[in-house]
Amino acid sequence: MSAALELARITCTFISRHDRSQRYTAVEETSLAVAPGEFVSVVGPTGCGKSTLLNLAAGLLAPSSGSVRVFGEPLRGINGRAGYLFQSEALMPWRNALQNVIAGLEFRGLDPAAAKAQGEDWLRRVGLGGFGDRYPHQLSGGMRKRVALAQTLILNPQILLMDEPFSALDVQTRQLMENELLELWSADRKSVLFITHDLEEAIALSDRVMVLSAGPASHPIGEYRIDLPRPRDVSEIRLSPRFVEIHAEIWHAMKHEVLKGYAQQRQ
Amino acid sequence: MRNSDSKLGLRLWQLGVLAGLFVAWHVLTVPGILPPFYFGDPNKAAFFFGEPLKVLGRIWNWFAGGDIYRHLWVTLMETMLAFFTGTVLGLLVGIWLALAPTAAAILDPYIKALNAMPRVILAPIFMVWFGLGMLSKVALGVTLVFFIVFFNVFQGVRExxxxxxxxxxxxxxxxxxxLRHVYLPSAMSWVFASLHNSVGLAFVGAVVGEYLGSSEGVGYLILQAEGVFDINTVFAGIMVLTAFALALDWVVTLVEKRLMVWQPRSGETERI
Structure with a gap:
């Protein structure tokens, strides 16, 4: 069976719009595959091109070289089988929560009454029943993330792309959201590509963790299978001895890259 | 409770300022109240600045006698037509150019030139083209409104x-x-920010157009009065125009409040 998502020998070079000789290679010769139903995290120091990988998988960006395949087929244009959870605010501020959740159904031309019923059901599933008429600015950061999650999941994508979706939340809300994500995920096991700079989050959620080197021209420097039992509770699993062991192992490999990335940013 | 008290107080103060201005105007201009200290002739102050009671009397006669309605109707129609046409054109062209960067780049210097040009100067040309009727005033108003809306939409879509x-x-x-669900709603918030300005400019277009040549409208009334040095009627015309400009602005605010419910307003802190 072919991988749900496969990035093969991807290189992505950006050219400065003002000066064409200025180039920046974000990722170089990177390969990555997510099996159907697998939860894969990519961790790496800041500025290592993690989001670039996700935009490539989403079809928002075309690679300079290499190929992106979705269930065996080469990707052209937007990846219609994927849902994307963005790092920053992506809700349409002029739509209330319910209208935001059903936006994708509306774009697909679904009957409004049916869309509304589904939307309300999804709002309840993410714990926001009764908040449908609130506009994004009237919701807290955690609630907005839940709306965004419902907005993406209502379309039942086979692949879920997540770009540090919880990084802006406080620790408690974040752990709640992580547990909710795992619960929603375990219901129908979508393929997930999860980007984060938080190693603990990556280990707690994933089946597999990939570590990227510091940018520019970052590439994978290690891949670790996480053999922690499921179902997991993200706040409890952090205390298990096996978790600590895995964390130490990956951190040992990553530390050097993090310091390198930090040094580059300080220049 | 305290809030509504302070709001009432604010309104009272505002009315007080208005009353104070009228009293000062009255005292300074009506012949014989103050000794003539600036103009030698006691009637001169009234000649240059009018007398508030006569101005108010003139307004009263206009509305009670029904003379004004025809002129007011014409001016308001010109304003509204200029406002709507200019806004719709600005919206369409703004969205088009914002989404077509090549066309925008080609047209950029021309748009800047048209915007920099003192467009009131176009009024005589419009009169030649469209005659002395309403159309020439509407055209002038449109050129004023269009650019404000256009620049705001252009910016709004790009941002x-x-x-x-x-x-x-x-x-x-x-x-x-x-276009329908992202660009347009995003641009609309910028459009609304510009509508207060453009309503005022649509009014300017109508009145200046009338002033330069017409047979009806409030601008025409003012021009007629000026011809016979009837300063009271000029002031009366100005006041009526101001009142209606305020009313139009208020209507824009109402529409804005209805359509822009999604925008956070300062002071609104309901977050759960």
């Missing part, structure tokens, strides 16, 4: 959050749907 845009694309929006 659509790239993340919101990418998200809508990932949710499956087609190009048409992006």
């Amino acid at each position: 659509v959050s790239p993340v919101v845009l990418a998200n809508a694309r990932m949710l499956g929006a087609s190009k048409r749907q992006l």
Whole structure:
């Protein structure tokens, strides 16, 4: 069976719009595959091109070289089988929560009454029943993330792309959201590509963790299978001895890259 | 409770300022109240600045006698037509150019030139083209309104959050749907910010057009009165125009409040 998502020998070079000789290679010769139903995290120091990988998988960006395949087929244009959870605010501020959740159904031309019923059901599933008429600015950061999650999941994508979706939340809300994500995920096991700079989050959620080197021209420097039992509770699993062991192992490999990335940013 | 008290107090103060201005105007201009200290002739102050009671009397006669309605109707129609036409044109051209960067780059110097040009100067040309009727005034108003709305829409469309845009694309929006559900609502908030300005300018277009040559309208009334040095009627015309400009602005505010419910307003802190 072919991988749900496969990035093969991807290189992505950006050219400065003002000066064409200025180039920046974000990722170089990177390969990555997510099996159907697998939860894969990519961790790496800041500025290592993690989001670039996700935009490539989403079809928002075309690679300079290499190929992106979705269930065996080469990707052209937007990846219609994927849902994307963005790092920053992506809700349409002029739509209330319910209208935001059903936006994708509306774009697909679904009957409004049916869309509304589904939307309300999804709002309840993410714990926001009764908040449908609130506009994004009237919701807290955690609630907005839940709306965004419902907005993406209502379309039942086979692949879920997540770009540090919880990084802006406080620790408690974040752990709640992580547990909710795992619960929603375990219901129908979508393929997930999860980007984060938080190693603990990556280990707690994933089946597999990939570590990227510091940018520019970052590439994978290690891949670790996480053999922690499921179902997991993200706040409890952090205390298990096996978790600590895995964390130490990956951190040992990553530390050097993090310091390198930090040094580059300080220049 | 305290809030509504202070609001009432504020209104009272505002009315007080208005009353104070009228009293000062009255005292300074009506012949014989103050000794003539600036003009030698006691009637001169009234000649140059009018007398408030006579001005108010003139307004009263206009509305009670029904003379004004025809002129007011013409001026308001010109204003509204200029306002709507200019806004719709500005919206369409703004969205088009914002989404077509090549066309925008080609037209850029011309747009800047047209905007920099003192467009009131076009009034005589419009009169030659469209005659002395309403159309020439509407055309002048449109040139004034168009650029304000256009620049705001242009800016608004270009500043659509790239993340919101990418998200809508990932949710499956087609190009048409992006226009309808992302670009347009985003541009509308900028348009509304500009509508207060453009309503005022539509008024300017109508009145200046009438002033330069017409057979009806409030601008025409003012021009007639000026011809016979009837300063009281000029002031009466100005006041009526001001009142209606305020009313139009208030209507824009009402529409804005209805359509822009999604925008956070300062002081609104309901977050749960």
